[in-house]
Amino acid sequence: MVAKNWCYFITYALSLLVGAQTALRTRALQTAVTWDKYSLSIHNERVFVFSGEFHYYRLPSPDLWKDVLEKMKAAGFNAASVYFSWGYHSPKSGEYDFTGIRDVQKLFDIANEVGIYIISRAGPYINAEVDSGGFPGWLTTTKDLTRVYSPEYTAAWTEWLSAIDPYIAKNQITNKGPVILNQVGKFIFNMCPSYMQALEDKFRADGVIVPLTFNDAWTNSSFGHGVGAVDIYGFDSYPQGFDCANPNIWPGSAQTYWRGYHESFNPTEPLYIPEFQGGAFDPWGGVGYEKCATLINYQFERVFYKNNYAQGVTMLNLYMTYGGTNWGNIGYPGVYTSYDYAGGISESRQLPYKYGELKLQGHFTQTVKPFSTTFWFNGSTADNSDIRVDTLQDVYTGTQFYIVRHQNSSSLVHDTFHLNVNSTDGTFTIPQQASTAITLDGRDSKIIVTGYDFGSHHLVYSTNEIFTHAQIGKRNVALLYAFEGEDGETALKVNRSAKPAVKSFGNNPVTTCVNGTTLRLNYKHQGITPVVITGAAEPDLLLYLTGYDDAIKFWAPKVDDKQTVLVYGPYLVRGASLKGTTLALRGDTNATTTIEIVAPETVKTVTWNGEKISVQTTLYGTLVGKLAGPAKITVPNLLKAKWKFNWASPETDPNFDDSNWIVANHSTTNSITQPETLPVLYADDYGYHTGSIWFRGKFNGPSAITGLELLGQGGNGSGYLAWLNGEYLGGTPIPATSSSANATYTFSKGQVKSGENTISLLLLTSGHDEDWNVDDQFKSARGFGKALLVGGNNTAIKWKVQGNLGGEDIVDKVRGPYNEGGLYGERAGWHLPGFSDSKWQSVSLPYNFKQPGVAWFRTTFNLNIPSGHDVPLAFRFTDDKSKEYRAIFYVNGWQFGKYANALGPQTVFPVPEGIIKHNGQNTVAIGVISFNANSSELANFNIEILGAYCGGIKVNDVDSPNYNKAVRRV
Numbered sequence: 001m002v003a004k005n006w007c008y009f010i011t012y013a014l015s016l017l018v019g020a021q022t023a024l025r026t027r028a029l030q031t032a033v034t035w036d037k038y039s040l041s042i043h044n045e046r047v048f049v050f051s052g053e054f055h056y057y058r059l060p061s062p063d064l065w066k067d068v069l070e071k072m073k074a075a076g077f078n079a080a081s082v083y084f085s086w087g088y089h090s091p092k093s094g095e096y097d098f099t100g101i102r103d104v105q106k107l108f109d110i111a112n113e114v115g116i117y118i119i120s121r122a123g124p125y126i127n128a129e130v131d132s133g134g135f136p137g138w139l140t141t142t143k144d145l146t147r148v149y150s151p152e153y154t155a156a157w158t159e160w161l162s163a164i165d166p167y168i169a170k171n172q173i174t175n176k177g178p179v180i181l182n183q184v185g186k187f188i189f190n191m192c193p194s195y196m197q198a199l200e201d202k203f204r205a206d207g208v209i210v211p212l213t214f215n216d217a218w219t220n221s222s223f224g225h226g227v228g229a230v231d232i233y234g235f236d237s238y239p240q241g242f243d244c245a246n247p248n249i250w251p252g253s254a255q256t257y258w259r260g261y262h263e264s265f266n267p268t269e270p271l272y273i274p275e276f277q278g279g280a281f282d283p284w285g286g287v288g289y290e291k292c293a294t295l296i297n298y299q300f301e302r303v304f305y306k307n308n309y310a311q312g313v314t315m316l317n318l319y320m321t322y323g324g325t326n327w328g329n330i331g332y333p334g335v336y337t338s339y340d341y342a343g344g345i346s347e348s349r350q351l352p353y354k355y356g357e358l359k360l361q362g363h364f365t366q367t368v369k370p371f372s373t374t375f376w377f378n379g380s381t382a383d384n385s386d387i388r389v390d391t392l393q394d395v396y397t398g399t400q401f402y403i404v405r406h407q408n409s410s411s412l413v414h415d416t417f418h419l420n421v422n423s424t425d426g427t428f429t430i431p432q433q434a435s436t437a438i439t440l441d442g443r444d445s446k447i448i449v450t451g452y453d454f455g456s457h458h459l460v461y462s463t464n465e466i467f468t469h470a471q472i473g474k475r476n477v478a479l480l481y482a483f484e485g486e487d488g489e490t491a492l493k494v495n496r497s498a499k500p501a502v503k504s505f506g507n508n509p510v511t512t513c514v515n516g517t518t519l520r521l522n523y524k525h526q527g528i529t530p531v532v533i534t535g536a537a538e539p540d541l542l543l544y545l546t547g548y549d550d551a552i553k554f555w556a557p558k559v560d561d562k563q564t565v566l567v568y569g570p571y572l573v574r575g576a577s578l579k580g581t582t583l584a585l586r587g588d589t590n591a592t593t594t595i596e597i598v599a600p601e602t603v604k605t606v607t608w609n610g611e612k613i614s615v616q617t618t619l620y621g622t623l624v625g626k627l628a629g630p631a632k633i634t635v636p637n638l639l640k641a642k643w644k645f646n647w648a649s650p651e652t653d654p655n656f657d658d659s660n661w662i663v664a665n666h667s668t669t670n671s672i673t674q675p676e677t678l679p680v681l682y683a684d685d686y687g688y689h690t691g692s693i694w695f696r697g698k699f700n701g702p703s704a705i706t707g708l709e710l711l712g713q714g715g716n717g718s719g720y721l722a723w724l725n726g727e728y729l730g731g732t733p734i735p736a737t738s739s740s741a742n743a744t745y746t747f748s749k750g751q752v753k754s755g756e757n758t759i760s761l762l763l764l765t766s767g768h769d770e771d772w773n774v775d776d777q778f779k780s781a782r783g784f785g786k787a788l789l790v791g792g793n794n795t796a797i798k799w800k801v802q803g804n805l806g807g808e809d810i811v812d813k814v815r816g817p818y819n820e821g822g823l824y825g826e827r828a829g830w831h832l833p834g835f836s837d838s839k840w841q842s843v844s845l846p847y848n849f850k851q852p853g854v855a856w857f858r859t860t861f862n863l864n865i866p867s868g869h870d871v872p873l874a875f876r877f878t879d880d881k882s883k884e885y886r887a888i889f890y891v892n893g894w895q896f897g898k899y900a901n902a903l904g905p906q907t908v909f910p911v912p913e914g915i916i917k918h919n920g921q922n923t924v925a926i927g928v929i930s931f932n933a934n935s936s937e938l939a940n941f942n943i944e945i946l947g948a949y950c951g952g953i954k955v956n957d958v959d960s961p962n963y964n965k966a967v968r969r970v
């Protein structure tokens with residue numbers, strides 16, 4: 001506990017200096033990013049921060065970073081929050097890699113090109129459901145408590161920040177880069193202010209001058225004041241939890257104390273939620289992400305995100321917006337390969353239904369500027385006591401936002417009501433039209449706006465919601481939406497001197513009435529109703545009144561800093577530019593699509609992905625045309641492919657040569673799990689931090705020995721297998737709910753020889769734990785805490801250990817420290833393209849190899865996906881769930897899946913383009929680890945198409961080095 005005392009001693013010393021510290025605090029280091037109690041400003045312009053979490057290390061195909069960031073930008077996100085993962089860049093103390101898939105400069109460049117800000121979060125500790133919460137493997141063997149002030153830990157994190165900080169510093173907005181904010185650390189429960197302060201001082205010393213932020217795990221009042229205080233404090237909230245098994249039950253309720261907490265805790269800063277629930281992760285043996293997508297669906301987004309706004313949040317980051325893949329061994333034991341997270345963009349980069357809601361809210365927060373500077377007032381009621389109304393008013397313009405939801409945020413009741421508003425234009429009960437009402441049909445929330453100037457028009461109120469509005473060419477355009485069948489009422493100010501004319505171009509009736517200076521429209525939301533209003537104000541107004549499912553098919557790309565166009569129809573519109581009279585649109589279609597474009601009148605030509613499309617002008621002055629869908633895509637059937645097969649547990653053979661293995665002879669360990677028997681059999685202690693680990697033990701056999709007791713600690717959902725003298729003793733799967741399991745293997749009579757005996761143990765690991773509580777939980781053992789011969793009076797075993805080739809001196813620097821483990825096939829490079837399997841046995845699937853242990857399968861196949869298409873591909877395992885085997889599979893040498901047949905839940909494994917070559921030859925290698933003879937098979941394994949989109953972006957193949965005999969000497 002030396003380290004803890006350090007913490008308090010140094011914190012006390014610093015607190016004496018706190019006046020000086022505060023003075024040193026760095027609000028004046030730059031003027032690009034400023035803030036007040038309402039919101040952040042960038043270059044003196046208010047911004048509502050609508051941010052999505054994205055982890056580059058969960059998408060190791062750097063060109064696709066652009067795809068994800070463009071999809072975020074198209075939904076109205078103006079920022080991406082990015083964790084930088086220490087362990088991903090550092091296989092060994094002192095070694096740091098920022099090349100290839102780790103090229104963070106490329107990430108910053110892409111963000112700049114796309115036009116999206118970055119909130120950088122470099123830890124050192126990040127949690128994030130990654131191995132050790134982002135700590136490198138080599139940190140697991142250090143002595144001092146981490147995440148407090150200690151010399152050993154300080155030396156370690158100083159290495160990391162010295163390596164990553166120059167990238168963050170160079171790419172700050174003050175240097176024309178995308179970084180606007182820099183988070184320090186990650187929630188800390190056993191708070192050590194001096195540690196926090198030391199991190200801040202390091203960022204500052206390394207030239208990070210943008211505001212520093214903190215991410216409290218909840219409203220826990222950390223680091224808003226005193227030693228270690230940051231510039232902008234924020235807290236997390238995951239109100240729904242992670243119980244995807246009951247996706248229709250909403251256990252959490254929308255919180256209403258945050259505004260008060262913020263006003264008392266950090267009233268001079270904006271209300272920031274650095275992580276709000278954007279989805280949910282799912283554990284080994286879980287129910288799968290489809291159910292998580294139901295739990296955290298568009299209704300959750302509507303009710304909970306809007307409640308955040310009602311509480312005063314103007315800086316919101318959604319975790320995860322793009323989850324990606326725990327490829328290789330990057331995940332911690334609580335997650336399996338997919339980290340889809342049921343986020344707004346799927347693991348395979350497809351756009352689920354809930355993306356549409358993000359787009360509606362994203363554009364609203366970016367378009368309606370008064371939303372960034374509001375105060376709450378107790379100003380309004382509904383004529384239905386079931387309805388909660390939070391009223392916000394802009395301090396500058398008086399524009400009001402009535403955020404309505406059910407009092408009980410998970411209510412399923414269909415409610416209708418009228419709202420009493422007291423706006424800059426007077427008091428009204430809306431809607432005013434008899435027999436109409438505002439609807440909240442079950443889990444829903446709406447933002448109703450009054451007294452809002454947009455373009456040259458003035459919205460008195462609308463009972464519907466605003467997607468966006470813009471001046472396009474000579475007229476104003478706005479889009480209002482509500483769910484299909486709901487009533488709509490919109491009132492606009494009219495210019496007394498003009499005579500307003502309202503012309504509807506849809507099939508749904510729109511009635512109008514003018515009362516004094518107010519023009520009122522009444523209608524029902526269904527499909528799309530374009531309405532042109534002339535004479536209300538100059539210029540004309542084109543109003544789209546739409547149902548929800550049509551609203552989410554609109555896009556509002558900016559053609560430059562000022563101008564926007566509106567586009568309806570395509571699956572995705574990535575961007576637009578205007579050169580002379582040509583409007584160039586970029587995007588993706590999933591089928592033949594009718595496109596409608598609201599463009600400046602000067603536009604004569606429209607191109608889509610560079611090709612001219614023929615367009616007609618509608619009666620209300622928009623352009624319509626047709627876009628082609630994707631070509632028909634085919635992939636080979638891998639069940640018909642030629643497969644090669646080889647046995648791969650030579651370590652079980654008593655005569656196997658383990659002379660170059662490391663002798664496991666430690667008698668002490670820095671692990672927090674103390675072993676029950678010695679020597680220490682923890683892989684980390686011998687330099688192996690990832691994937692499968694082999695142990696071989698030799699003992700001389702008095703016949704009194706009757707068995708072997710083991711405690712295997714591989715992490716949740718892992719397991720181990722044991723052999724004696726080449727004979728299989730048995731396998732022990734570790735359940736998803738436990739990180740270790742005991743087993744006793746009884747030897748049969750005569751199985752122990754009187755001379756030398758050999759035990760072979762294969763431990764599968766599922767990664768290191770995180771460090772949630774600052775108790776070094778990530779230093780939990782990965783190995784065998786107990787290996788005891790039963791009978792024979794504590795006969796000593798001489799142990800050796802083997803893990804990934806090279807240990808911390810990884811041999812595959814391109815794919816990095818988490819890609820491969822210590823299976824024989826991995827060490828020997830059987831997973832790599834270019835390895836010659838010509839001497840292996842030819843087999844076809846399904847194939848049963850009838851013996852427990854490890855076996856490998858390989859095949860190659862060609863793909864020829866047409867250019868100009870984005871075709872997400874995946875591999876699917878299908879088998880009888882009673883069979884207890886695991887498989888890891890590699891595509892072109894990249895480990896892209898850990899499959900647990902009996903445990904589940906994942907059966908479909910997306911592999912991003914670039915890792916899988918869409919044009920050319922691909923190599924698949926699968927290591928199957930079988931726990932019993934009946935389970936020794938690879939049954940149905942095939943490639944499948946998850947979707948086909950005409951468009952996409954150009955993706956270069958990721959450098960995937962071939963097998964090299966010289967380095968794969970095992």
Ligand SMILES: *[C@@H]1O[C@H](CO)[C@@H](O)[C@H](O)[C@H]1NC(C)=O
Binds near residue numbers: 422427
């Ligand atoms: C409307 O608000 C104003 C300003 O707060 C207040 O003076 C007035 O009494 C309110 N009117 C009604 C009808 O509530």
Ligand SMILES: *[C@@H]1O[C@H](CO)[C@@H](O)[C@H](O)[C@H]1NC(C)=O
Binds near residue numbers: 432
């Ligand atoms: C017209 O406006 C007046 C005052 O602004 C109001 O009292 C009246 O109720 C309105 N009539 C209708 C039909 O909305």
Ligand SMILES: *[C@@H]1O[C@H](CO)[C@@H](O)[C@H](O)[C@H]1NC(C)=O
Binds near residue numbers: 570571590
């Ligand atoms: C295309 O995407 C839209 C969502 O934009 C979806 O509603 C539709 O079903 C998709 N069509 C096909 C053929 O996949």
